[in-house]
Amino acid sequence: MIVFSTQSYSNKFLAPTNGIEEKVMHLTDKLSINNEAIRLAVKGYERLKNLGRIENLRYLTIADFSKPSSEERLYVIDMLLEKIVIQTLVAHGRNSGTLFANTFSNKNESHQSSLGFYVTGNPYKGKHGNSLELNGVEEGINDHAKNRAIVIHGADYVSQNFIKQQGYIGRSLGCPAVPNNKVMDIIEAIQGASCLFIYAPSKDYFKKSTLSN
Secondary structure (H helix, E strand, O other): OOOOOOOOOOHHHHOOOOOOOHHHHHHHHHOOOOOOHHHHHHHHHHHHHEEEEOOOOOOEEEEOOOOOOOOOEEEEEEEOOOOOEEEOOEEEEEEEOOOOOEEEOOOOOOOOEOEEEEEEEEHHHHHHEEEEEEEEEOOOOOOOOOOOOOOOEEEOOOHHHHHHHHHHOOOOOOOOOOOOOOOOHHHHHOOOOOOOEEEEHHHHHHOOOOOOO
């Protein structure tokens, strides 16, 4: 088990927001993540921080749905150390696509993923075992996440075995499900009101989102 800390730090990432573009450029130089995903994620993170919506400022999580589900496209970034501390597989909703997620919804029973910014809640043990609450904070985009029971949880179908069998991991009912052997490390790090951003190059999302614009 990796040991994580969510305590407060008097470091530059806790300072008042300034030079966001400089911070974005610095992170894109250091991290091997889609530049557009980082740019939007950092801007949303800073806005949520300034609004007092996030408390666990140490970690920023990006799920990059521009990548196929056969690639490790979930990144937990330590904003203090400016490095990726977890990179792993993550599922999208079964009605969002097969190898790639390309259709998204905020509706109940859609079984699709919802893009945008989330604030993590409390861990709990549910029907999928160890899980983490997610609160969608973008109206009309993902704000039905709680009613849809969209959470982070572990799943057997998020594994290299499934990729070997069919070329892609299994799909969820809309949850960003992760490998069973990674779920506790992820929960330990990002619980307690941290920022999660689910990214895809969706024109519809960019039109509606106020946090990413």
